[in-house]
Amino acid sequence: MQEERRLAVLRAIVEDYVATEEPVGSKALVERHGLGVSPATVRNDMAVLEDEGYITQPHTSAGRVPTDKGYRLFVDRLTTVKPMSVAEKRAVSTFLDGAVDLDDVVQRSVRVLSQLTRQVAVVQYPTLSRSTVRHVELVALAPRRLLAVLILSTGRVEQRLVDLEADLDDDVLADLRLRVNQTATGQVIADAVTALRGLGDQPPTSPLAVYAAPVVEALADAMSDHRSDERIAVGGAANLARYGDSFDSAVRPLLEALEEHVVLLKLLGEATAGGMVTVRIGAEGPYEQLSATSVVATGYGPQDDALATLGVVGPTRMDYPGTMTAVRAVARYVSRILDEA
Amino acid sequence: MQEERRLAVLRAIVEDYVATEEPVGSKALVERHGLGVSPATVRNDMAVLEDEGYITQPHTSAGRVPTDKGYRLFVDRLTTVKPMSVAEKRAVSTFLDGAVDLDDVVQRSVRVLSQLTRQVAVVQYPTLSRSTVRHVELVALAPRRLLAVLILSTGRVEQRLVDLEADLDDDVLADLRLRVNQTATGQVIADAVTALRGLGDQPPTSPLAVYAAPVVEALADAMSDHRSDERIAVGGAANLARYGDSFDSAVRPLLEALEEHVVLLKLLGEATAGGMVTVRIGAEGPYEQLSATSVVATGYGPQDDALATLGVVGPTRMDYPGTMTAVRAVARYVSRILDEA
DNA sequence: CATTGGCACTCACCACCACGGAGTGCCAGA
DNA sequence: TCTGGCACTCCGTGGTGGTGAGTGCCAATG
Secondary structure (H helix, E strand, O other), X not given: OHHHHHHHHHHHHHHHHHHHOOOEOHHHHHHHOOXXXXXXXXXXXXXXXXXXXXXXXXXXXXXXXXXXXXXXHHHHHHOOOOOOOHHHHHHHHXXXXXXXXXXXXXXXXXXXXXHHHOOEXXXXXXXXXXXXXXXXXXXXXXXXXXXXXXXXXXXXXXXXXXXXXXXXXXXXXXXXXXXXXXXXXXXXXXXXXXXXXXXXXOOOOOOOHHHHHHHHHHHHHHHHOHHHHOOEEEEOHHHHXXXXXXXXXXXXXXXXXXXXXXXXXXXXXXXXXXXXXXEEOHHHOOOHHHOOEEEEXXXXXXXXXXXXXXXXXXXXXXXXXXXXXXXXXXXXXXXXXHHHO | OHHHHHHHHHXXXXXXXXXXXXXXXXXXXXXXXXXXXXXXXXXHHHHHHHHOOOEEOOXXXXXXXXXXXXXXXXXXXXXXXXXXXXXXXXXXXXXXXXXXXXXXXXXXXXXXXXXXXXXXXXXXXXXXXXXXXXXXXEEEEEOOEEXXXXXXXXXXXXEEEEEOOOOOOXXXXXXXXXXXXXXXOOOEHHHHHHHHHHHHOOOOOOOOHHHHHHHHHHXXXXXXXXXXXXXXXXXXXXXXXXHOOOHHHHHHHHHHHHHOHHHHHHHHOOOOOOOOOEEEOHHHOOOHHHOOEEEEXXXXXXXXXXXXXXXXXXXXXXXXXXXHHHHHHHHHHHHHHHHHO
């Protein structure tokens, strides 16, 4: 079956190219992989593969390089799952177990992911929209100023300063606190917002009237703040230094993208649940300038309920199998930790 | 006075080199700056400056380049303060005024600072050690689990989960909350820790005994957590792309340093109060590998009480006057905002 | 018909060389 | 003390030829 061998050739080309960063020729191929055929045969196969668009040569008389389409075929049909070593697994779990709060979990995740993959890692904070309200605390700071603290099921804590029109009364504050919690606690964010809005419309006779409106306003603002849905952590930018060549074409736009969190989020794409890892290769992504970079991402969250996305950004020429297992593993560990908290 | 002219020559060399990134020769110098003397004279001056170690030539028959010592003299004696344009000022203030909480203030500061200087900006979060406790909130999450929220004068909010040995009683919790706040509120962190420790040692008969210890432990932990003193925000890494040449020598180590927050903090150095801007040029810094990068930093905080440091990291060849005023300005604005909050 | 060895061909890469130009150091004269 | 002149140094550029890895094609083979 030549068809099969052609795929074997493609796989060999991808693997060699990823390892050496250099166009791979027919001779080197048969030597390094035991293909059992002569270079000439391989050359014929390569000609076909090139016709079909899976590989190209940078210039005549150079070896072949996989195209985006080639990588695509490779990840779809040719990768064999690469299990993580025990040492790596242990490293991940012990490192992540030391986290003290959500911030810390996220920070450590980027770190471990970037070290594992030797690539740029990106972790999105659990989105507000899928969290439920765990508790609302109102703290008097000054006679006419209080701090509203919003504690969410995911461990996120948001705070807002609230300025009041009238001096604060302890009893009223306690009452307000109680009501707000009765209204919001346990609710999904979206529902909590609408429920709270109702609470804000107090009859002007009620002693709550003066306080409720601004407090509700602040809480609703904190809950629907898009800014906080865009929170992400980035790590491993130093790995970009390894690109060496292709600086302008690859590193520069990527560095710029790393600053633009909105761009990064779009790059990561929709969170996919259930251990599915998404791979976006080169020009498949939404940004032209990043046509030389690939994204390997997956969703994470307790009970495989994808709260947010996490992944790795790197050159199209990357170790897809290894990266995919690393991403999958980290997502699983993070999910477990969020489950416990 | 030749001495004076020599300094003028040095200044001109620095300015030209910063602008063009190329070694500057005697002829170009007299043309671009109205020095009123011939190239030959300038050459003599340059020979002297080279003898004294302020400039070098990369190779014979090339122009001159300032040395670290040359830059040092330049910033110490030759810079004229460069005021910010009105537009810039307005941009800074409006951009920073939109911040909703401390996190946001810090994020926006890095952003504006990196854009202003077109360099990598670093902002340290206000250190815990200099904050006072504003309020402690204890929130029951489950019968045997509560969340301790620590609100500090600087706007920082730290949280810790606390697991208990026995089920929670509302009254006891209220009592504990009251006591903790009485003990800690208003205190400087260090004092609060010791005071709280005292509170933890309850007679075993007291109903508080079971709860106080773990809560106090968690709070003390949050207060003395070194990790949180190392929190910083970094921005503008994309500006590194402009280095172009000198990639290995400058960009790579810097990228690595940006990941190591401890390193960055050491690089920023001690916070200096009262609008004083510190400049560290090349090898003056603590890291050999960063001998091609300079740091321009200053402290910030309400009432010029330096809570933390903020600054810019860039190539030794940078626009010192401009960077210094930008750093000073941002520090001032941030301080003012923290003052109001 | 797939596979193979052979062969001519194509280019990127490197080393070498020549040369123009920017910049210097030095010296003699103002 | 400054200036013009002059010889010198080297970097950068561009052209040239050789080498080698790699290819495509073809005829021969099982």
